[in-house]
Amino acid sequence: MSIRKWYLIHKWTSLISTAFLLMLCITGLPLIFHEEIEHLVGVVEAPPMPHGTPDISLDKVAEAARKQRPQDVIRFMFWEQDEHPNVTLVSMAKTMDAAPDDSNIVLIDTRTAQVLDAPPPERGFMYVMLKLHVDMFAGMPGMLFLGFMGLLFVAAIVSGVVLYHPFMRRLAFGTIRREKQVRVKWLDIHNLLGVATLVWALVVGITGTINTLSQIVIFVWQSDQMAEMIAPYKGLPPPTQLGSLQDSIDAAKKAVPDMHVSFVAFPGSMFSSPHHYTVFLKGNTPLTSRLLRPALIDAQTAKLTDTREMPWYVKTLLLSQPLHFGDYGGLPLKVLWTLLDLVTIVVLVSGLYLWIKRRQHTEQRICELEQKHAQGV
Structure with a gap:
């Protein structure tokens, strides 16, 4: 395939997906630290008790949940021992086939069957960030659309790598031509950051696309x-x-x-x-x-x-x-994911800037040629 075709692939896959990728990068930042944010905003935890206190029968936990919300049925019970020890999260709804967003949560102490909290359905900042990131409040069509944007992102990365080699043949790796005009400097920064985050961007793009399915x-x-x-x-x-x-x-x-x-x-x-x-x-x-x-x-x-x-x-x-979301290696990996996310935002914004500047340059050149033609030059 010719370089020109690769350039067109890179150009259009980037332009079509940039706005949505920026939204995903921005909404993804707080989601990386969702556990830490939950603790900061005061998620209820089980009170301290002597080590080795046995758990009560889960039949009594279920009974406590039904007493708390007698009009609902229990659909699921969750346990996150590492994040929320000794807490049973009971998910309830009006019916078994109710929509996921119609769920009500009851938090119960696993050792005593005491209700710790029964918060109203989450509709705050983190809920908005999650819904925008997952489906843009559009359900399955929104998820599949974002999956398609993820595929375009992967295509933009691959085509960018193909273009990077011939572009940088005469320049040392990492060169930023500061003595040139601003557009050239940002082109070098865009290329350098894009290559530096190549593996991470591919991983996030591919896993994000898989998640939409x-x-x-x-x-x-x-x-x-x-x-x-x-x-x-x-x-x-x-x-x-x-x-x-x-x-x-x-x-x-x-x-x-x-x-x-x-x-x-x-x-x-x-x-x-x-x-x-x-x-x-x-x-x-x-x-x-x-x-x-x-x-x-x-x-x-x-x-x-x-x-x-x-x-x-x-x-x-x-x-x-x-x-x-970088949820394999604890806080250090989350920090690394955040830094790479921020760098990717710079790559996306700089790519948009370069496209706008290129269009302006092309339009300016066309105007000059039209003026020369009108003057009979």
Whole structure:
């Protein structure tokens, strides 16, 4: 492919995606530190108790949540032991099939079943940043559109690398021609910063694109592996009486002893069937803690129905989500992600500046030629 074609690819993929990429970079900055921001704004934590205080039965935790919000049903229970120890996050809604944004949260002490907080649905700054970053308040179409912008971003990076080599053949790496006009200096800065952040930009662009496919991936998993796991219950009427949640959790732990519980989907919710508690377990290492393994437990008998490793496409999604926000290496990696994000903003803005200046230069040149033609030169 000729250099001119690569230039056109770089030009148009960059121009089309720049505005949305700037929005993603800016909204992504606070999301990198969402855990730290939550602590700063005063998220309720469990009170201190003697070390080794045992947890209470999760049936009593569920009972406490239902008393707090008797008009709602429980859809999920979450545990984030590293971030919020001894706290059970109960997600409730009017119905099992309500939209995710219609959920209500109840925070309960896992040791005492005391309600710690029942905050109203989040609609503050972090909620706005997350929705803009994920789907621009447009649901699935917004997610897929941002995924397409991510693909354009990757194409802009690849074409930029192809153009960088012939452009810099006669210049030492990192050269910034300060003695030239301002546009040339910014061109050198744009190229240098773009190459310096090449790997990071590709990682974030690719993982971001993968993340926009999350709902599609979930649908494929439900239609594939999940359908196979619940096949023996196909056609059976939903149970009218559910068994013990605690016994179901214990059965999942016994079936997968080398993992611990991350969250539970209640019967009839998005990640389960009308007949099962689906217990999602995760590993204990930095890598395996990002991967989930479902264990389906019969909601009446608390007996294991099936448990399997997630298919490759779900694992890819699960691994890409924390990598996108630099959530693998603690605070140092988050700081690095922030610096690279800021540099990427400079690359995007400088690219837009160079395009505007080039257009102005072209228009000025056209005007000069028209004037000469009018004067008969």
